[in-house]
Amino acid sequence: MATIETPKSQYGQIADLLISRIQDGTYPPGSSLPSEDKLADALKVSRVTINRAVGLLRLSGYVKVKRGSGTIVRTLPVILRDAKARYAARMQGTGAGEVEARQHNLVSNTVYRQIAEVPAPEHVAQTLDLKPGDPTLLRSRTLFANNEPTQIADSYIPAAIAKLSPELRNENAGPGGSYGRLSDIGHGPARFTEDVTVRMPTEQEQQILELEAAQPVFQIWHVAFDAKNKPVEVAKHVMPGHLWQLHYGWDE
Amino acid sequence: MATIETPKSQYGQIADLLISRIQDGTYPPGSSLPSEDKLADALKVSRVTINRAVGLLRLSGYVKVKRGSGTIVRTLPVILRDAKARYAARMQGTGAGEVEARQHNLVSNTVYRQIAEVPAPEHVAQTLDLKPGDPTLLRSRTLFANNEPTQIADSYIPAAIAKLSPELRNENAGPGGSYGRLSDIGHGPARFTEDVTVRMPTEQEQQILELEAAQPVFQIWHVAFDAKNKPVEVAKHVMPGHLWQLHYGWDE
Numbered sequence: 001m002a003t004i005e006t007p008k009s010q011y012g013q014i015a016d017l018l019i020s021r022i023q024d025g026t027y028p029p030g031s032s033l034p035s036e037d038k039l040a041d042a043l044k045v046s047r048v049t050i051n052r053a054v055g056l057l058r059l060s061g062y063v064k065v066k067r068g069s070g071t072i073v074r075t076l077p078v079i080l081r082d083a084k085a086r087y088a089a090r091m092q093g094t095g096a097g098e099v100e101a102r103q104h105n106l107v108s109n110t111v112y113r114q115i116a117e118v119p120a121p122e123h124v125a126q127t128l129d130l131k132p133g134d135p136t137l138l139r140s141r142t143l144f145a146n147n148e149p150t151q152i153a154d155s156y157i158p159a160a161i162a163k164l165s166p167e168l169r170n171e172n173a174g175p176g177g178s179y180g181r182l183s184d185i186g187h188g189p190a191r192f193t194e195d196v197t198v199r200m201p202t203e204q205e206q207q208i209l210e211l212e213a214a215q216p217v218f219q220i221w222h223v224a225f226d227a228k229n230k231p232v233e234v235a236k237h238v239m240p241g242h243l244w245q246l247h248y249g250w251d252e
Numbered sequence: 253m254a255t256i257e258t259p260k261s262q263y264g265q266i267a268d269l270l271i272s273r274i275q276d277g278t279y280p281p282g283s284s285l286p287s288e289d290k291l292a293d294a295l296k297v298s299r300v301t302i303n304r305a306v307g308l309l310r311l312s313g314y315v316k317v318k319r320g321s322g323t324i325v326r327t328l329p330v331i332l333r334d335a336k337a338r339y340a341a342r343m344q345g346t347g348a349g350e351v352e353a354r355q356h357n358l359v360s361n362t363v364y365r366q367i368a369e370v371p372a373p374e375h376v377a378q379t380l381d382l383k384p385g386d387p388t389l390l391r392s393r394t395l396f397a398n399n400e401p402t403q404i405a406d407s408y409i410p411a412a413i414a415k416l417s418p419e420l421r422n423e424n425a426g427p428g429g430s431y432g433r434l435s436d437i438g439h440g441p442a443r444f445t446e447d448v449t450v451r452m453p454t455e456q457e458q459q460i461l462e463l464e465a466a467q468p469v470f471q472i473w474h475v476a477f478d479a480k481n482k483p484v485e486v487a488k489h490v491m492p493g494h495l496w497q498l499h500y501g502w503d504e
Contacts, residue, residue: 193501198450198493216468241450248500249445
C-alpha cells in the first residue's frame with residue numbers, strides 16, 4: 001500500500017495557471033488569450049511549452065480557436081443535466097433543453113435537421129424490439145444555448161406507433177412534446193434507461209458541434225418504456241464532453 | 253431543416269477500416285498491429301495518413317503503445333457498470349468491481365493505495381456537510397480486471413462516523429464492505445446520487461491508469477445518504493472513458 005505522487009510537468013503547471021486565470025476572470029469568457037509569444041515571454045517558458053499547455057486547454061474545452069480571432073475563452077458554463085428532472089419537465093410542457101438552459105440564464109434554441117420515416121438502424125431496431133430496417137419515425141435535431149451548439153438528439157419511434165399521432169411529424173409536437181403525444185395514444189413513458197459512453201466525435205459531429213477531432217463527446221442512448229414495458233422511443237444524444245455534468249439519483 | 257452529410261477524410265476511413273479489422277478478429281486482442289510502413293504499403297496511402305489513423309485509435313483506446321512491443325490491440329472489453337446493481341451487489345457481500353468483472357469473465361483485483369484519516373478536500377467537505385479540512389476517513393484504491401487498471405476509487409467517510417466502526421480501517425472491511433459497516437452503526441445507505449463528467453486525466457491518473465495525456469476519463473462523484481438523508485460517504489471514481497458503459501434506470 002503506497003501513495004503515488006507524480007511531479008507535474010512544466011506544461012501541466014502552465015495549463016493549471018491558465019485555467020486558474022480563466023476561472024478567476026483574468027481571462028473572461030469570450031476574450032482572447034494573449035498570443036503564445038506574449039505568454040512565453042511573460043511566464044518565462046519556451047513557446048513549445050505554452051503551445052502544449054494551450055493544446056491541453058483546447059482538448060479540455062476551456063478555449064476554442066476561431067479563425068481570425070485567435071484563441072477564445074469558452075462562454076458557456078458546464079450545464080447540469082438532471083436525467084429525472086428533464087423528463088419530468090417534458091411531460092409538464094417545457095422543453096428539456098429549455099429547462100437546462102434556464103438554470104444558467106442561457107437562451108435555448110432547437111433546430112430540426114430531419115423529421116422523416118427511416119429504416120431502423122441496427123442498434124435502434126434491437127432496442128425497440130424491431131427487425132433492422134423496420135420503419136421508424138426519426139426526429140433529428142441540434143440544440144443550442146446562446147447560439148452555441150450543445151447537443152445532437154436523434155429520437156426514433158416505431159412507425160406503427162408514430163402513425164397513431166400525426167402531430168409527431170411536426171417540429172412542435174404540441175403540449176408535452178412527443179411524450180405528450182405518446183401519452184395521448186396510450187403509450188406514455190413510465191420507465192427510462194440511459195447508457196452513457198464517451199468517444200471521439202465523428203467528422204459530421206465535429207462540424208455540427210464545432211469540435212476538434214480529439215475533443216471527446218458523451219453518447220447517451222435514452223430509452224422510454226410505456227406502462228406495459230414496451231420500448232416506445234429510443235434517442236441518441238451526442239454532447240460535447242466538456243459542456244455537461246450528468247446527474248442521476250436512485251433509492252436503494 | 254436540412255440534412256448535413258460530411259464526406260469522410262482519408263485518415264478517418266483508414267481508422268474505420270482498422271477498427272472493423274479489430275472487431276472482426278483480423279487483429280485479435282493482445283496482438284500487434286502491422287507496422288505503419290507495412291500498413292501504408294498494403295493500403296496504398298501515405299505513412300502520414302496511417303499515423304493519423306492510428307493516433308485516432310490510440311485516443312479512442314482501441315490500441316495501446318507498449319515500449320518494445322509496438323502498437324497492441326486492447327484486450328479488455330467495454331465493461332458495463334449498472335449503477336443500481338453494483339451497489340445492491342455490495343450490500344449482498346460481493347465487491348462491486350467483482351460483479352462487473354464477472355459478467356465478462358474477467359478476474360478482478362483491488363489494490364489499496366491509502367487508508368487514512370485526512371482533512372476533507374473542499375468538494376468532499378461541501379458534499380458531506382463538513383467544513384473544509386474536517387477529518388474524514390479516506391479509502392483510496394485502484395481496481396484491475398485481468399491485471400489491467402480499470403478505475404481509481406477514493407471514498408471519504410466523515411471521521412465522526414467512521415470511528416464508530418474500526419473495521420472501516422481494514423482493507424477488507426468485512427461482509428458487505430464499508431456499506432455493511434455503515435449499516436451496523438445505523439448509517440446504512442438508503443439513497444444515492446451520481447454526477448458524471450468527462451475530462452483529460454491528470455499526470456498521476458495517466459500513470460496509474462496507463463493512459464495518454466489526451467485520453468479522456470469519466471469522473472463520477474458518487475454520494476450515499478442514510479435513511480435520515482445524511483450524506484455518509486462520497487466517492488470519486490476516475491475511469492478510462494473507452495473502457496466503460498454507464499447504465500442508469502428510473503421510473504417516471
